[in-house]
Amino acid sequence: MSERVIAPKNRGFLFLDSHPGGCEQLVEEMWRAVPAQAPAGGEGPVALIIGSSAGYGLAATIAGLARVGIRGIGVCFEKAPARRTGTAGWYRTAATARLAQQHGRDMVFLNGDAFSDTMKEQVAGLLADRFGGRLDYLIYSVAAPRRTDPDTGNVYASVLKPVGSPHTTKTLVFDEHGVPEVKKVTTAPAEGDDIEQTVAVMGGADWERWITFLADRSLLADGFTTAALSYIGSPLTAAIYRQGTIGAAKAHLEATARTLDERLGKTVGGRAVTSVNAAAVTQSSxxxxxxxxxxxxxxxVLGDAMVAPIGQLVQLWDQLTDARPLVLDDEGRLRLDTWELDSAAQQAVADRWSTATSDTISDLADLDWFSGEVRRLYGFSVPGIDYTTAVETDVAWPTPTA
Known part of the structure; x- marks a missing residue:
């Protein structure tokens, strides 16, 4: 037993500890937010969620379990409790596994490097031995700082840089007392092989490797469908994001989707898409x-009209399972970001951006919501949790039932 009071300690947007009780309650709230849930138990489709413990990958996992009744495997990379608490994703995974079991969903969670062939072998073995040797869906949602190429052993590192010239933008920070400040920051442009390195980590290479690995072992079901989660975003952030090194990686991901879609259509009558999700507060963003x-x-600007990740992923699952028509843009992308990129909303945000300063930001942005969302990423600021009470931090990784 290792019960203790967990107080939030942070450096900017990074928190040093996570709260197990808060993480658990947030997962339960996400599950309850899924409408028209599938009946408990049953032999639902088999799905693999790569990046299942945080952000859109977590939302994909919970929406798939609750809405569609999936069974299958979630893959993530989290740290166990030690001197510090476990990572928030560790506790969220434990909570997700408990809910899956309560609802009769056979969901196995694996903790390790999704880029490695060792993890791919482990997943392939489970699919063959536990899930009838077939995979119906694969959701790819990986945001990582580096990747080791299994073939060469080369380690690639991703960077957040503009392309061509330095970029100066406004950014929001909070000082040590939690007071908001709007500052200007300048980011140096990509140099050397920065773009190639970032594409190697965040592009479509590993997604395609997963598909090839499983296809070579005859584990893809007829009609197999895969989606990689992506983001485009606003013109206000385009220079550092969509037109920057990360944007080059996203373009590679989308090109990979088109290649995979053609290949899967010929081999298993399947399909591959990128799902362009909308803005949210995540540990990566x-x-x-x-x-x-x-x-x-x-x-x-939008208030409650913003669609949370769990709502977006319900829409994704509905389209992937043909519960509603699959609607793609001219580039073959499934778009869940239309509400964000609505021209009126973008103009209103741009107007506020132009006048945002440390003095005006509290009137222009919903800072209480934003700072609360950041804290909730780590299980803090969750209604109903008593943060003055000691909580068990030594939570075990979920072990699948027989």
């Missing part, structure tokens, strides 16, 4: 210059 300011202003 808060690291991108300007994104925090943009999302806070977007919330200030």
């Amino acid at each position: 808060t690291a991108i210059p300007g994104i925090a300011l943009y999302v806070g202003l977007l919330r200030g």
Whole structure:
């Protein structure tokens, strides 16, 4: 037993500990937010969620379990409790596994490097031995700083940089007392092989490797469908995101989708798409210059009209399972971001962006919502949780039942 009081300690948007009780309750709230849930038990479709513990990958896992009744495997990379608490994703995975079991869903969670062939072998073995040797769906949602190529052993590192010239943008920070500040930051442009390195990590290479690995072992079911989760975003953030090194990786991901779609259509009557999701506060997005300011202003404009990740992923599953028509744009992308990129909303955000300063930001952005969302990523600021009470931090990784 290792019960203790967990107080939030952070450096900017990064928190040093996570709260198990808060993480668990957030997962339960996401599950309850899924409408028209599938009946408990049953032999639902077999799905593999790569990046299942955080952000859109977590939403994909919970929406798939609750809405569609999937069974299958979630893959993520989280740290166990030790001197510090476990990562928030560790506790969220434990909570997701408990809910899956309560609802009769056979869901196995694996903790390790999704880029490695060792993990691919482990997943392939489980699909063959536990899930009838077939996979119906694969959702790919990986945001990582680096990747080791299994063939060469080369380690690639992704960077957040503009392409061509330095880029100066406004960004939102909070000082040590929690006071918001709007600052200007300048990011140096990509140099050397920065673009190639970022594409090697965040592009479509590993997604395609997963499909090839499983196809070579005859594990893809007839009609197999796969989706990689992506983002385009606003013109306000385009220079550092869509037109930057990460944007080059996203373009590679989309090109990979078109290649895979043609290949899967010929081999198993399947399909591959990228799903362009809309803005949200995630552990990955808060690291991108300007994104925090943009999302806070977007919330200030739209309020509750913003669609949370769990709502977006319900829409994704509905389209992937043909519960509603699959609607793609001219590039073959499934778009869940139309509400964000609505011209009136974008103009309103742009107007606020232009006048945003440290003095005006509290009137322009929903800072209470934004800072609360950041804290909730780590299980803090969750209604109903008593943060003065000791909580068990030594939570075991979920072990699948027989």
